Amino acid sequence: MDFAPDATASKHADLMRDFLEDCVYPAEPVLRREVAQTPDVWSLRPVVGLLRDDARERGLWNLFLPGEHGDGGRGLTTLQYAPVAELSGRSPQLAPVAMNCAAPDSGNMELLHEFGTPAQRERWLAPLLAGSIRSAFCMTEPDVASSDAAGLATRIRRDGDSYVVTGRKWWSTGAMNPDAALLVVMGTTDPQAARHRRQSMILVPRDTPGVRVVRPLSVFGYDDRDHGGHAEVVFEDARVPVENLVRGEGDGFAIAQARLGPGRVHHCMRALGMAERAMDLMGARARQRVAFGRPLAAQGVVREWLAESRWTIEALRLLVLKTAWLMDTVGNRAAMTEIQAIKVAVPGAVQQILDRAMQLFGAAGLDDDEPLAAMFAAARALRLADGPDEVHRASLGAAEARRTATPDEADALAP
Amino acid sequence: MDFAPDATASKHADLMRDFLEDCVYPAEPVLRREVAQTPDVWSLRPVVGLLRDDARERGLWNLFLPGEHGDGGRGLTTLQYAPVAELSGRSPQLAPVAMNCAAPDSGNMELLHEFGTPAQRERWLAPLLAGSIRSAFCMTEPDVASSDAAGLATRIRRDGDSYVVTGRKWWSTGAMNPDAALLVVMGTTDPQAARHRRQSMILVPRDTPGVRVVRPLSVFGYDDRDHGGHAEVVFEDARVPVENLVRGEGDGFAIAQARLGPGRVHHCMRALGMAERAMDLMGARARQRVAFGRPLAAQGVVREWLAESRWTIEALRLLVLKTAWLMDTVGNRAAMTEIQAIKVAVPGAVQQILDRAMQLFGAAGLDDDEPLAAMFAAARALRLADGPDEVHRASLGAAEARRTATPDEADALAP
Amino acid sequence: MDFAPDATASKHADLMRDFLEDCVYPAEPVLRREVAQTPDVWSLRPVVGLLRDDARERGLWNLFLPGEHGDGGRGLTTLQYAPVAELSGRSPQLAPVAMNCAAPDSGNMELLHEFGTPAQRERWLAPLLAGSIRSAFCMTEPDVASSDAAGLATRIRRDGDSYVVTGRKWWSTGAMNPDAALLVVMGTTDPQAARHRRQSMILVPRDTPGVRVVRPLSVFGYDDRDHGGHAEVVFEDARVPVENLVRGEGDGFAIAQARLGPGRVHHCMRALGMAERAMDLMGARARQRVAFGRPLAAQGVVREWLAESRWTIEALRLLVLKTAWLMDTVGNRAAMTEIQAIKVAVPGAVQQILDRAMQLFGAAGLDDDEPLAAMFAAARALRLADGPDEVHRASLGAAEARRTATPDEADALAP
């Protein structure tokens, strides 16, 4: 057992720290100004384009994708990527997208990389890896518990050489962005099949007739319009060639699971970065703000917040890193329990840390002069993304109950 | 001891329930549309004007102001007003303002009613009670702990027959509204005086030269632009006649304390109304939403949320009502400890209930199709308004430590 | 609505305060000594006998029993009894038993008072009211979820003019005391009947052949041997006359419910008294203990503990009092939801307050020089007595989900 990061991880973390200091933090107020000046635009703003050039030059492009892939990606392991991903979370609106590591593109690229045909990869993966287009992932539906994939109401019907997609999705992150040329859509091909064989995944170009982006949704009062928002999207008999199916009919659930695993881990890493940014801000505030004649840092309650927040981050980071290590050594599937655990544990803890940070900043913590309220909203949303916490807790609890069960007892326990 | 509300309270609660059902709830989507159509407007929207007419007709106008005041107010006691105020919190953006009971106007009216000269009351109180103008309260400053009034940097200097106001305020709620004709400003007249005699309160017309509304602030992305937002306001040698001082120099702290007491209680009452609205929504969602083959209401974790939320509301409501009863029977000053207790206890609990409600609604709880995220933001802000929770907790803890102290011990304990 | 106690309640609370100061607190160290000297005795110690004489003289005897009953009881309402019961909880090992208001005797007396035949009342109720015997209540079984009364394994079979009781009970509080002459036993008479008609309640004299007290049980190392402990009791064909049945066959569940209601409320009242005792102790400790040059009461974290504990007690006491008022005005059955709510809410909160108190006392809080650890154990046990919290939470949550349901929706929701 060894808790020291290896040289590759350390080097990339150093690169990332420099990138934040040199490029990303200075770009934050610029983004705010650009958004204020173009309130109706959903595309990336100019400052992001400049940052993307910087990231490419510094070797911080597409690092999310493990292995060699001939496009500037560095072939990091998940464990090596972890510190980079965490650091990118310190500026969640800018750094991930600048590095072409932002959801939902990163997940879609993984999906195409792992499951796409050569033709699919050439048409969609190449421009995504190059950053010349963006994409959206359309899974969640308004009328179905998103945790219960078996019930997806969107239909994908075979009709000759085409598939016809019909249904209503929402929370399609990024889809308000007109540059999101690709919609990856999950829907039901065979409602009579076994629960986890009903769904398929299909690639729908944004300009397909019948695709209609209905409206933006917001998270608290944020519509995330600086890079694509969250859309309600209707598919009214949207017809695409059969070649657009990813893998075969019925493979949708398995593909989604494969796609969500790394995505969840990346979310957790970035959430820890948000928490660390909050810790820095809290520390500075606590040292500099005086109330009743003493700096806040001299007050016992503030010290408790700092202490508990610190050890919570340290413990959860180790759990995230161990999960990454498991993914690298035994595979994503064998690491499923750990992935599920951090998926729940991290966002909840980070939300609480951000709540404390906002409290320490007083009214200043509510407004967008500080990044805290926006990061709180992001952490809060993570407790619902990919299924609410409760579904994962129940599943983890069942796994724990089975851990020491006799075979007979285990049979009696549904997952 | 008797826990039954009296006839006056019951009657007004019934009136209020009808008003909500008949007028307010149907107006909620209308307000959303009107705001969407006029995104740059900070005044009240037309639908609010119609609601205000309804409220006047139904005898639900100015009920916040205790005693007889010849303007349609009904002379309710604080205890009788409590159920009305709570019910108004069920639609926090519409009902309080429709009834002319919204902060900061209500607090400013109380202030003028209690401390204003006849001339001040004629010029400002009368149109406020009539609803023909609105107002703002300018106390919080960016560079001073808002809980530490002794440090206010805004100066109010006497110069002949004028006072000259200089300083920077923020979180001046309502001040973005061009109809907020009156700014009630707290500042320092004598920095050498005893801590609580340094401040004075002065009436500054919005159109006074030197008054500059700098920018809006937001709460979790919400700018509350439907009725006046939260402004940063600069006073650059704004000159007003000496007659605009409220009471005498040095009376500012005492006036502020008197103003804040009822305001805090009203905030708590309305916060309970938000929680009750969330309970209704949660109940409906839990009954109607099915996941994994069972309604959410059949799931143990959801039942726990409902149970804990319910008894928490019941217990805290009783504490709020007892506080109101104390204000009516022994006076606001004697009820100070209880006011402080509910000021902290209620918003924190309501925030947690709203967090659960959002979780139950899934992604739908984050967007503004439901009122939950906006109510969460409002409850969260209450934990900072009028001084952060921690200041009040420390003060309450000191009071508790003194409760059973000998006189010598009590002397040794600073408040 | 009126939050002032009436004259009767105030008078009895004053009597009770004097009794505590004059008699009970001074008796606490005496009891400790007497127990240390007679470690193998399970009966009441001499000092308790003296206290019982004092309580009788002061008119503090049998106050738990509402209405007139010609035995020194004063006919208090539940609401009037509340402050007395709370105060008795400040010395939980001594005061309730001194006043003949301790569980399980009080519940057994209520049961006999309400459901007993004249003969049963003469033989058992009279000496219990007089304090010349004690009793135990035998409901909980080792192998059955105590919340699930339908499954009780103890059988009560009719055999001619007798009932024959067979089964194993545990947590029969008081039964180690040889003076507990009466065991009130719940068992199954008809396992085929409807769920809540299977059980009956029967009076079993301790000296009945076949009754065997097996062993004492302990709560966190405490065996409560000063007044009867908690016993495992085996009934091996224990035969009693048919006249010993309380009411009819199948009435056991209803009787148990009727018995448990007031008992739960009394437990809550006393638990608040434990919390208040802890508050006094915490206040004194915080004022007098110095660490790092300042009294603990000057430290922010301690102040937060005191503040949160204080308002929690205040809010929950009001909920308990309102429940008592409902019991007096609409009846125990109509108050069932409120009884269930306080049954869960109060012990959990009191446990947390006691945990803080122990922390404030450091190691001294763990030992029995202070009453904190023993009170903690008692509060902890209350979270399990009469069914674990979770059963009540689930039931309350279902009730809340039904609150706003349409009739159709309500039908679909099992309680």
Place this chain on the structure above:
Amino acid sequence: MDFAPDATASKHADLMRDFLEDCVYPAEPVLRREVAQTPDVWSLRPVVGLLRDDARERGLWNLFLPGEHGDGGRGLTTLQYAPVAELSGRSPQLAPVAMNCAAPDSGNMELLHEFGTPAQRERWLAPLLAGSIRSAFCMTEPDVASSDAAGLATRIRRDGDSYVVTGRKWWSTGAMNPDAALLVVMGTTDPQAARHRRQSMILVPRDTPGVRVVRPLSVFGYDDRDHGGHAEVVFEDARVPVENLVRGEGDGFAIAQARLGPGRVHHCMRALGMAERAMDLMGARARQRVAFGRPLAAQGVVREWLAESRWTIEALRLLVLKTAWLMDTVGNRAAMTEIQAIKVAVPGAVQQILDRAMQLFGAAGLDDDEPLAAMFAAARALRLADGPDEVHRASLGAAEARRTATPDEADALAP
């Protein structure tokens, strides 16, 4: 970074698991019987002696002591010892003492090993390592905040060739055991010295005239009489030769800090073992106990308990292991912040897990048929041992506030 344990750690963990299954668990009921039969004995019971022989034979003796020491110890690193120590916590009354790794002996042996003179080591360390005597550590005093070592009232005065010890200690764990031949006592030699140079550490044989063991103390209702209890000890001019001083005058604080570091880590490891034992018990109970027709493991609330408990243990274990790794690689002093963090984080979390386990077991969880209540008491006590949580939290919070401070800011922040 590598999360796999090395071969030495794995081998010892395997040995330890076998030892638990083969020897320790079967001995638990034996110990209970032996204690019941000899209630007044404070020495180790016969069954423990047999276990000690087993442990020696299996190579599980004195493993707590790092490095080579020629007495059967294996020279494990702290990181290698961690799994062994954790496993020993699964049977906290038996396993650590059986392996001669129990507090306070282990800490006293470390102290003698690191700071003792050859003569001191020969006289005391050798028999302690051999297990032929036991020892106690006398630091805590009734009248002084135990976290504030500068205030120790016990005096150690030089008088010719002797030191004379005078003072009152309590919570001297193990000192009720007549076989505890050595008392390691901390007291003040020079009250005028700098805060951390006032104290010295001295070896006082139990049979020294003037040493009086006054009485046992209890934790909740447990007096831990099976292996030495917790004593109040008075030193009335107890005179020992000057050679009994450990190191020099004024070195006491530094020695205590050095002694406490590993002790705290070992406590955390064992606490995790208690939690794991509780997890196994909870799993079995949840699978086997049926309420309302379903096993508890099928109920959502129980699953949440299992899930949260599981990931909390996993995350905290990693933090403990990283701390152990730091101790091995950069030294105990450099790992001080991490040691302090786990010292607070682990016992609090384990207490909560044990509370859940007790709740799952119902009344059975309160009694000593299950180990839960006793483990709860032990975990609760850890939140106070070596200074209450709050002192460590404040210190950690100050460290965090300094983490990103400029030098000037850091100077302004007292630790």
